[in-house]
Amino acid sequence: MLFDIRRILGGLFAVYGVILVVAGLLDGAEEIAKAEGVRINLWTGVGMLVIAAIFLLWERLRPKDVPDPSDETSGDA
Amino acid sequence: MLALAPQDLRLDVNALDYLILALYFAVVVGIGFAARRAIRSSSDFFLAGRALPAWITGLAFVSANLGAIEILGMAANGAQYGLMTVHYYWIGAIPAMVFLGIVMMPFYYRSKVHSVPEFLRRRFNPATQLFNAIAFAVAQVLIAGINLYALALVMEALLGWPLWLSVIVSAAIVLAYITLGGLSSAIYNEVMQFFVIIAGLVPVVVLGLIRVGGFEGLGQKVRESVLGEGALHTWSNTATADNPLGANWVGIVFGLGFVLSFGYWTTNFAEVQRGLSARNTNAARLTPIVAAYPKLLIPVVTVIPGLIALVLFSNLGKDGGPAYNYAIPLLMNEFLPNGVLGVAVTGLLASFMAGMAANISGFNTVFTYDIWKGHVNGDKPDEFYVRLGRIATIGGVVAGIGTAFIAAGFSNIMNYLQALFAFFNAPLFATFIIGLFWKRMTPWAGFWGIIAGTLAAFAVYIPYRAEILDLGTDLNASFVAAGAAFLVDAIVSVVITLVTTPKPEEELRGLVYGLTDVDLKDDSLAGDKAWYRSPVVLGSGALVLAAAFYLPFL
Numbered sequence: 001m002l003f004d005i006r007r008i009l010g011g012l013f014a015v016y017g018v019i020l021v022v023a024g025l026l027d028g029a030e031e032i033a034k035a036e037g038v039r040i041n042l043w044t045g046v047g048m049l050v051i052a053a054i055f056l057l058w059e060r061l062r063p064k065d066v067p068d069p070s071d072e073t074s075g076d077a
Numbered sequence: 078m079l080a081l082a083p084q085d086l087r088l089d090v091n092a093l094d095y096l097i098l099a100l101y102f103a104v105v106v107g108i109g110f111a112a113r114r115a116i117r118s119s120s121d122f123f124l125a126g127r128a129l130p131a132w133i134t135g136l137a138f139v140s141a142n143l144g145a146i147e148i149l150g151m152a153a154n155g156a157q158y159g160l161m162t163v164h165y166y167w168i169g170a171i172p173a174m175v176f177l178g179i180v181m182m183p184f185y186y187r188s189k190v191h192s193v194p195e196f197l198r199r200r201f202n203p204a205t206q207l208f209n210a211i212a213f214a215v216a217q218v219l220i221a222g223i224n225l226y227a228l229a230l231v232m233e234a235l236l237g238w239p240l241w242l243s244v245i246v247s248a249a250i251v252l253a254y255i256t257l258g259g260l261s262s263a264i265y266n267e268v269m270q271f272f273v274i275i276a277g278l279v280p281v282v283v284l285g286l287i288r289v290g291g292f293e294g295l296g297q298k299v300r301e302s303v304l305g306e307g308a309l310h311t312w313s314n315t316a317t318a319d320n321p322l323g324a325n326w327v328g329i330v331f332g333l334g335f336v337l338s339f340g341y342w343t344t345n346f347a348e349v350q351r352g353l354s355a356r357n358t359n360a361a362r363l364t365p366i367v368a369a370y371p372k373l374l375i376p377v378v379t380v381i382p383g384l385i386a387l388v389l390f391s392n393l394g395k396d397g398g399p400a401y402n403y404a405i406p407l408l409m410n411e412f413l414p415n416g417v418l419g420v421a422v423t424g425l426l427a428s429f430m431a432g433m434a435a436n437i438s439g440f441n442t443v444f445t446y447d448i449w450k451g452h453v454n455g456d457k458p459d460e461f462y463v464r465l466g467r468i469a470t471i472g473g474v475v476a477g478i479g480t481a482f483i484a485a486g487f488s489n490i491m492n493y494l495q496a497l498f499a500f501f502n503a504p505l506f507a508t509f510i511i512g513l514f515w516k517r518m519t520p521w522a523g524f525w526g527i528i529a530g531t532l533a534a535f536a537v538y539i540p541y542r543a544e545i546l547d548l549g550t551d552l553n554a555s556f557v558a559a560g561a562a563f564l565v566d567a568i569v570s571v572v573i574t575l576v577t578t579p580k581p582e583e584e585l586r587g588l589v590y591g592l593t594d595v596d597l598k599d600d601s602l603a604g605d606k607a608w609y610r611s612p613v614v615l616g617s618g619a620l621v622l623a624a625a626f627y628l629p630f631l
Contacts, residue, residue: 003111005133005265009272012104016097016276016420023093023416031414036287040280041416048276 010055013048020045086234088410094419101423105254108265112258119462122259123191123442125354135367138351140267144432145425146227153401155383159308160630161322162380168334171369171623173342175616178366181343182352186361188587193346194447200512200588201523210447212501214440221436222480228429235406251434252474256467263438270427277421278378284412285385298388311630323550332556336563340502347439357600362612369619382408441469503559504530504566511570516589522573530566534558
């Protein structure tokens with residue numbers, strides 16, 4: 001395996017999280033009223049940052065979740 | 078099918094939403110390029126190198142089934158039938174997924190096959206493989222076409238994109254990442270898509286629930302709706318067909334929960350392939366079981382929004398109103414400001430593409446291994462088959478575009494998909510289960526059982542469609558067709574077995590229960606013995622949860 005999906009997921013959600021948090025902070029009365037009075041961009045952004053942090057931390061703490069499958073080469077049946 | 082939507086479905090997307098959409102697809106194509114560099118053999122291209130851990134293959138397993146058709150269709154069913162829609166998840170998926178993981182996956186994985194048809198060749202004969210491979214390949218291209226057509230209709234309604242533009246752009250993106258990266262690309266994208274679609278749907282559900290006054294308010298309003306009290310129950314009034322789903326408990330338990338569900342989840346290669354790409358037997362077995370846990374909860378983001386849409390939009394599903402399939406897009410339009418709206422649109426588009434990519438990656442493998450290598454030319458070097466797989470991908474996508482319009486003319490997407498499953502998967506499960514547990518079952522019994530079962534399904538379903546045979550609802554008709562396919566397959570398999578010669582036991586080692594292959598070494602990794610990696614423990618947990626989830630909604 002060449003790359004770790006956790007880093008890509010963490011990265012994508014970090015970028016999305018930042019975009020949404022900024023959008024949420026800039027949301028005006030109209031956007032907030034549309035979303036039932038909830039700053040939904042802000043909260044979704046925060047949620048995505050938390051998910052991003054979990055994936056990036058997981059990757060850092062257990063970098064080799066994927067073992068070398070050297071004894072399990074499937075061959076070409 | 079999705080009726081052409083009225084103008085008011087148009088979402089108010091802006092540059093921010095398109096930025097989020099563009100970022101996603103840049104990453105998707107990027108994954109394709111990165112995965113391409115890791116491909117050195119056909120095993121890398123078609124089986125993702127057999128190196129993935131269970132959480133990745135498990136999420137890909139659930140995601141391969143979480144196409145947008147499924148999401149929009151289940152929300153539509155939620156609005157149309159109420160809580161009985163959860164039967165598609167809790168009895169119609171979980172038991173079969175757990176069974177696949179605990180009982181069947183070791184046979185698939187340890188026999189080192191590339192595909193379900195290849196397993197059929199090893200257990201039975203090349204004729205069985207070829208029939209199943211062609212049926213599967215045709216079905217995958219058809220379903221890919223339905224996906225593409227539905228995607229284009231939704232994008233036209235929501236974003237105002239012309240039909241041809243959506244079809245070309247999305248087909249091109251799927252084509253790019255599957256041709257480049259093969260199954261690894263498909264699986265990685267499925268995992269990403271899973272998180273993005275959930276991130277897009279959760280805000281819809283939360284805001285919708287706030288509007289209707291929480292779960293209590295929702296229940297109250299559903300009771301007052303056209304569906305009434307029946308929409309809040311799952312099993313009451315199932316002694317007869319006098320309930321929103323129009324099916325009795327026999328249909329639900331045996332038709333949906335057993336024949337349709339086991340046929341789909343345990344033999345549909347587009348799903349099983351995710352398990353085959355796992356790093357060892359234990360991870361392969363855990364694949365559908367890990368998938369069962371999110372599957373248990375998906376009704377929260379499909380059925381609940383369906384019910385919310387039902388109580389909020391009084392003309393939903395009525396003449397002149399928006400079709401049931403637009404339940405979720407209507408809610409997105411109602412509640413989501415720019416930003417989160419972009420995430421939801423991205424999730425929807427991504428799940429259309431992931432659904433199509435699952436079909437195409439299943440198709441290219443079966444075409445390459447089971448049709449070409451198995452029956453046209455099998456002595457080429459390994460690189461030849463990687464190249465052929467890429468060409469098959471292109472062919473599959475082009476054929477998908479071509480057949481996109483076959484999808485038109487069917488009133489409800491789910492019923493159409495189910496009709497296909499009934500024809501091809503229901504008999505297959507009978508053949509598998511007999512073949513796995515009865516070593517005497519002969520090669521030709523495998524072949525004729527599947528043929529007869531498929532024909533039996535046609536014999537029930539076509540007269541129903543032609544209105545010669547009255548089976549009540551479409552749903553009930555697919556239960557009956559699947560049941561007929563299963564029974565006829567089983568009977569024919571037994572009868573043919575008794576008059577033909579079985580395979581010698583030596584050839585069946587590792588393919589039949591009780592005949593273990595002594596040459597296979599244990600491939601377990603350190604930590605596989607832990608309870609939280611035990612397929613039996615986790616599988617039982619999923620079953621218990623599925624049963625417990627029913628309790629508040631009997």
